[in-house]
Amino acid sequence: MPGLAWPLETTTRVQEGFFSEEKRFAPDTLLILDFIESCYRSIAKPIQGSYHSFFRHHHLSFDPKAGREEFRGDVNRIFARNGIAYELEKDGQIIRLLPPVLEHDLSSGLFRTGDTTLDQMLEDSRLKFLNRDPKVRRESLERLWDCWERLKSLETPQNKKQSVIALLDKAADDPSFRKLLDDEARALTDIGNSFHIRHSEVTQSTVTDSCHIDYLFHRLFSMIQLLLKKRGLAP
Template identity: 35%
Template sequence: MTTSDFYSDRANGPIPRTHDVLPKATAEGLFSLFRSKAQAHWLAQHFPEHCVDGNAISGTDQSALWSNVRAVIPELKEDSLFGVREQQSDDVLFDLMEYAAARIAKPVQGRWHEYMKHFELDFAEALGKREFRQEVNQILQRGGTMYELGPGGRIVRIGTTEVQQIIQQMVPASGDATLDGLLQLAKGLYISRKDDDRVLALDKLWDAFERLKTIDVSGNKKQSSNVLLDNITSAEFREVARAEMVALTALGNQFMIRHHETDKHPVPEVAQDYLFARMGSLIVFLLKVSNRLS
């Protein structure tokens, strides 16, 4: 099975990805997807039920599967295992998606066992993982959430559209390993589900900005910044970029991004995407005009 787009996406564009908390319908859809895959033997390769007349896999050992799920994800509300519509927490649902992504394989009918009247099961693991990821991400996308199941089988927070665009563009090739490392670290931390990681990502992004301002003339930040800005051919826009650099430097000093003295203000959680996108946009622009972007 492959997912497809919908009329509303084609007519109106994709649903905005704005929800940090899973809508009820999205949460129920994710759990139903997990349960349906379990019932359709997509987890049978890891939890096999063997034919009594031979050793072939004929289905799923549901008891072993659900015992393992409850042991690995103890916060799971057990009533939901039996069809009671009780909403799980977002963390539990994301754990379930990652649990399945690590173990899932699409069942393929093999030899027909005439005596026991069932097919022996083979498994297409790579295909199953790909199709499961597509289905999970369609549910998350159609629910307008800021999350997706990544190729490595982990749920990541993709942020707003602006953040997504910056993360995709931020592939530094500055020649300065420290600068490039700080930017890669900031990207990796920012897609975390943990708020503390995203706070740290802002810290690393501002550190990268300070590093960028000294990359051309070591030890002289003002002169180095001027050299960096000289890469902008438009004199008028050069002053726009200079003002933005000054503004974001002041913002970093005012809020608890790089400094944590008692007179600094915490960054509101609702402002994290805005700040990451704003600083990221400036850094990407400065890297691009100075030919330091891969």
């Protein structure tokens, strides 16, 4: 596999001026996950058969299903013991495990918002967020903020400002909580405009930290979910 040496390299020598130092080394995470998936597709459990007395060896057969199941169990055990948020599925694909607070709402891709375009946009965002590649997961924020802008125009398409007011009015009767939602709606819009999420100006900051991506996704998804539920159309 390109980029992966065998025997597996665990150290590398770094040259610094006249001196060199051996340091720990690990291949890129996505490359390792690709390698595990490749092994899963090719692995099979050897089954010892009858003994061949002349050549003095046993006949072997191979059980791919049993081999994959055992390999999958070993890999997932290693992931779990080391706190690595990935899981090897039965289809041979490695998925990223969701934060517990999001797992229930994002485990299935069935959205019924009353707007087919918004349904598809939410599903696009969900699939990107589940992706193990951090770059693709970052794109989930862009898509989710697009969902936010579309949702804000659903009540009164001709007047977005009035549409937002109507949407928030449906979500809360209590004045204090209504103000909280209004402040949060403004803050979320500002986040989308200030960071490299909806726009690409050089002055904007790019969100790269995986924990920050989880936080922002959860924050906006929770808001969207609340507004849709109060609108009578839960995602």
